[in-house]
């Protein structure tokens with residue numbers, strides 16, 4: 143009896159535990175930089191056959207994971223993780239180390255067009271506007287209707303063009319490639335500004351030149367190039383300045399004295415760099431209110447504080463110089479156990495809306511069109527990229543926050559269904575309104591742009 147039991151225990155341990163643990167450990171600690179499917183994000187792919195730091199032997203991988211590559215932005219995981227965990231991760235990221243769903247690319251989403259699973263309020267329809275927009279991130283729509291799209295790992299900037307104006311894009315043109323996670327795009331005075339991790343570049347007269355691999359000028363080259371939260375959105379403000387964030391280079395840390403955890407603005411030529419707002423962990427979305435012209439932005443709350451805390455934020459900065467709490471206070475109400483050090487949440491500007499824990503709000507847009515029913519006018523849509531380290535996934539949708547002045551009235555789900563159980567078909571990144579009042583949603587998981595229209599009467 144005793145023997146049988148211990149055999150049973152042994153066989154359970156051998157079959158079930160290591161694989162499950164490594165996949166979970168990977169999602170919790172590595173996916174944010176190396177990608178949910180090891181495909182690479184801000185850090186290189188671990189799924190391809192290129193290894194930069196020696197051969198992928200167990201000993202070498204264990205060493206890299208344990209010690210990190212401090213000068214390259216790869217953190218060391220000893221002592222956060224124990225020896226067995228690090229060994230399991232080394233086996234997991236090694237070639238042939240993964241069996242089952244995590245290793246497979248999202249082929250299922252491609253089999254059908256994935257639209258049937260999406261739900262919207264009555265009267266709205268959703269269609270695929272463009273495919274093949276690999277790792278699509280921020281969008282900017284020009285006066286002539288061309289949609290410029292930044293990307294993450296693809297390193298490209300695209301022009302998505304609907305030549306015959308039938309509401310479906312005909313071409314996805316690569317404007318530039320080989321850039322460093324050029325997620326941010328914005329238009330100002332006919333030029334396309336692109337924010338990479340470490341610099342801002344500019345393509346002049348873009349609507350005329352996008353198809354002929356246009357040259358660019360470097361506007362600002364000395365932005366911090368940290369890999370952790372180093373990607374930067376960019377948005378031209380109503381004051382003619384460019385707004386750019388510098389995220390905190392950590393999960394939580396106090397780098398207030400440095401350039402980090404703030405929003406800056408500068409003149410279009412790169413001069414006049416100044417701080418605009420502080421206390422922001424990592425914002426990946428800006429929008430200016432169509433009437434008040436104030437800056438609204440999302441902020442992603444810290445990890446490792448539990449599945450249900452703290453909440454991610456939707457904020458507004460009616461004036462320069464405000465502080466939104468990080469790293470002392472999270473979600474407007476949670477004093478940081480390590481960094482608050484006597485400071486209270488009451489000292490800082492609270493969020494307008496608490497969007498939920500780990501939902502990862504990225505881009506946002508005020509609805510300025512007339513196609514949707516009038517109650518949508520000037521309300522704000524928020525793209526929730528979705529959690530990467532919560533026991534049960536959350537987010538993966540587009541929310542609608544209705545406002546009265548600068549107060550939240552309700553937050554409801556507008557587009558749902560990208561997440562079904564643990565299966566993910568899309569991850570919303572940014573939102574844009576086109577001249578005809580349709581809503582575009584970019585998705586870096588499927589490499590798509592969706593288009594939402596109102597057809598109900």
Ligand code: HEC
Nearest residue numbers: 171172175185192193194195206207214215216231369370
């Ligand atoms: C904060 C971002 C970040 C996190 C989190 C992170 N890494 Fe990395 N990792 C990097 C970067 C950046 C590099 C590449 C450095 C360079 O440029 O050579 C790297 C490199 C590596 C390499 C070497 C790849 C090669 O080609 O030789 C391995 C292996 C690796 N990471 C495994 C892991 C594992 C396992 C985890 C989770 C326990 C993890 N990393 C978490 C940023 C990260």
